[in-house]
Amino acid sequence: MALEKYNKKRKFISTPEPRGRSAKKGRSRFVVHKHQASHLHYDFRLELPEKIASGKIVLKSWAVPKGIPLSIGVKHLALAVEDHPVDYINFSGVIPKGNYGAGTVEIWDKGKYQLIERGAKSLKFKLQGRVLKGIYILAKFTARPRPGQGAPKNSWLIFKSKS
Numbered sequence: 001m002a003l004e005k006y007n008k009k010r011k012f013i014s015t016p017e018p019r020g021r022s023a024k025k026g027r028s029r030f031v032v033h034k035h036q037a038s039h040l041h042y043d044f045r046l047e048l049p050e051k052i053a054s055g056k057i058v059l060k061s062w063a064v065p066k067g068i069p070l071s072i073g074v075k076h077l078a079l080a081v082e083d084h085p086v087d088y089i090n091f092s093g094v095i096p097k098g099n100y101g102a103g104t105v106e107i108w109d110k111g112k113y114q115l116i117e118r119g120a121k122s123l124k125f126k127l128q129g130r131v132l133k134g135i136y137i138l139a140k141f142t143a144r145p146r147p148g149q150g151a152p153k154n155s156w157l158i159f160k161s162k163s
């Protein structure tokens with residue numbers, strides 16, 4: 001989900017968040033924002049090309065309701081959300097009432113990461129954060145939703161596979 005979507009959702013006269021611009025070069029960073037919006041969640045963001053063979057660098061982003069697991073094998077749901085601009089990596093502050101995502105945003109962890117593998121439906125990477133360390137996998141749900149149970153199409157799982 002591209003940066004246009006990020007920009008469309010926000011009114012930059014009333015939110016302190018950065019405008020959505022892509023960058024030309026990535027520095028292999030990640031951030032986890034603790035976002036106290038209507039529901040507390042954690043936003044996991046990886047600095048990556050927008051698409052596998054794209055030169056536009058963005059923050060690929062997932063909302064993780066239960067936070068990033070610290071123990072190996074624990075799987076948490078991660079919902080893919082719109083790409084965020086690279087400048088967002090240092091953002092913290094208050095998104096005022098009435099704006100998209102209103103509430104407080106703080107940096108819960110950040111650092112560098114090494115990309116091990118990227119496919120359309122999975123990412124494997126090694127995090128070198130202050131809190132999060134080790135090899136993690138993000139894998140997109142591939143199961144078809146059962147009738148009456150809308151498995152949302154943006155659902156992924158995040159888990160730690162190795163320290």
Ligand code: MN
Pocket residue numbers: 035037041042043063101
């Ligand atoms: Mn959020």
